[in-house]
Amino acid sequence: MVSPTPVTFGLPTQPASYSWEATDEEVAARYGIPIGDIVRFDLNTSPSPPDLAARVLAAGIFDAPLAEYPPSDYRRLVETAASVYGVATDELVVGAGADEILDLVGKAFLPAGGRAVIPVPTYAMYRVVTEQRGATAVLVPRLGADRDYALDLAATRTAAADAEVVWLCSPNNPTGLPEPDGEIETLLDVVAVDAMVAGRAPAIVVLDEAYAEFVGASLLALRHRHPNLVIVRTASKAYALAGLRVGFGIAQPETIARIVPYRPPGSVSTVSLTVVTEALADPTGMRANVARVDAERERLADALREAGWSVGPTVTNFLLVELASVERAAEVATELLRRGLVPRTFGPGHPLAHALRLTIRDRAGNDRLIAAAREIDGTGGSAP
Numbered sequence: 253m254v255s256p257t258p259v260t261f262g263l264p265t266q267p268a269s270y271s272w273e274a275t276d277e278e279v280a281a282r283y284g285i286p287i288g289d290i291v292r293f294d295l296n297t298s299p300s301p302p303d304l305a306a307r308v309l310a311a312g313i314f315d316a317p318l319a320e321y322p323p324s325d326y327r328r329l330v331e332t333a334a335s336v337y338g339v340a341t342d343e344l345v346v347g348a349g350a351d352e353i354l355d356l357v358g359k360a361f362l363p364a365g366g367r368a369v370i371p372v373p374t375y376a377m378y379r380v381v382t383e384q385r386g387a388t389a390v391l392v393p394r395l396g397a398d399r400d401y402a403l404d405l406a407a408t409r410t411a412a413a414d415a416e417v418v419w420l421c422s423p424n425n426p427t428g429l430p431e432p433d434g435e436i437e438t439l440l441d442v443v444a445v446d447a448m449v450a451g452r453a454p455a456i457v458v459l460d461e462a463y464a465e466f467v468g469a470s471l472l473a474l475r476h477r478h479p480n481l482v483i484v485r486t487a488s489k490a491y492a493l494a495g496l497r498v499g500f501g502i503a504q505p506e507t508i509a510r511i512v513p514y515r516p517p518g519s520v521s522t523v524s525l526t527v528v529t530e531a532l533a534d535p536t537g538m539r540a541n542v543a544r545v546d547a548e549r550e551r552l553a554d555a556l557r558e559a560g561w562s563v564g565p566t567v568t569n570f571l572l573v574e575l576a577s578v579e580r581a582a583e584v585a586t587e588l589l590r591r592g593l594v595p596r597t598f599g600p601g602h603p604l605a606h607a608l609r610l611t612i613r614d615r616a617g618n619d620r621l622i623a624a625a626r627e628i629d630g631t632g633g634s635a636p
């Protein structure tokens with residue numbers, strides 16, 4: 253089954269690469285829709301940036317003159333982020349989005365020929381980073397939908413015993429829920445014990461908390477006991493600043509010091525540094541965004557369920573909709589695209605090829621999705 257939207261598939265001779273959905277322009281051209289009518293449900297972003305972004309840009313006062321490179325230590329951003337996350341400045345590294353942090357972790361800790369554990373389904377970049385390092389991605393299936401796609405702790409532990417990196421994501425993208433309480437802590441403990449018994453260093457455990465603000469909880473405190481834990485945060489999701497490309501890695505100072513040599517001197521622009529520093533210092537916009545998602549999440553999920561779709565539980569700004577088959581998922585995706593609504597599809601062979609992921613947008617955008625679901629369901633039903 254071919255995805256209804258153009259995606260890129262690497263040839264066997266090419267390194268693994270990330271696949272995007274069609275751009276606004278491509279969707280508009282293909283379906284004859286005005287570009288302004290397109291709503292993106294595929295990227296887990298937010299409908300609008302915080303108000304302060306426009307104010308900072310209009311004021312035109314940035315951390316450095318725009319003719320110069322950004323301050324190479326990103327000092328004001330580092331200090332502000334450290335205080336927001338409650339960590340020391342030497343416990344944090346800044347990257348061009350969480351994605352660059354994942355890449356830096358790969359460079360620092362994943363040798364060619366090494367192994368990285370990926371509980372799947374999860375965020376696609378872990379596999380991309382792993383394979384681009386010339387390492388092997390050890391895919392460990394998560395428990396099923398009936399177990400909320402939680403980690404298979406025993407299998408993950410076994411796989412971690414001879415791996416350099418374990419990629420965790422909580423709340424998990426695309427399945428929407430955090431790991432059950434205590435599970436990640438237990439995994440860190442057993443990984444440490446197993447490594448000690450084997451006389452080797454424990455795998456670096458990356459915990460991607462890109463969606464943490466939507467739950468209001470974080471496992472940052474676990475870094476005190478686990479020098480092999482790297483937590484990843486971002487300005488892209490709850491802070492609604494994905495276009496600025498700012499993310500953070502947080503770990504014990506010695507661990508950060510092993511990542512920093514791989515950081516390019518200026519991958520984060522001066523404009524991004526300035527705006528994100530202000531957004532972190534004044535989280536009003538972030539809180540309003542989280543409140544918007546809180547207000548819309550159940551309304552959207554319930555309306556889609558009433559339309560006959562099987563919507564999983566979520567604490568994030570996106571929903572996972574499981575359809576009756578891979579074919580039905582492709583049909584529904586096409587029907588959405590024809591209406592200018594862009595879902596996230598999962599490629600052939602993906603464990604969620606029969607599902608679509610849909611970002612929770614603003615009320616008007618969500619209403620269009622609900623109306624579309626009601627119409628589409630009339631075209632043949634979809635719930636498993």
Ligand SMILES: Cc1ncc(COP(=O)(O)O)c(C=O)c1O
Pocket residue numbers: 295296348349350351352375421425460462485486487488494497498499
């Ligand atoms: C789990 C997860 N990690 C990282 C990212 C990328 O974040 P950033 O925009 O900060 O690179 C995403 C974006 O969808 C994500 O879902």
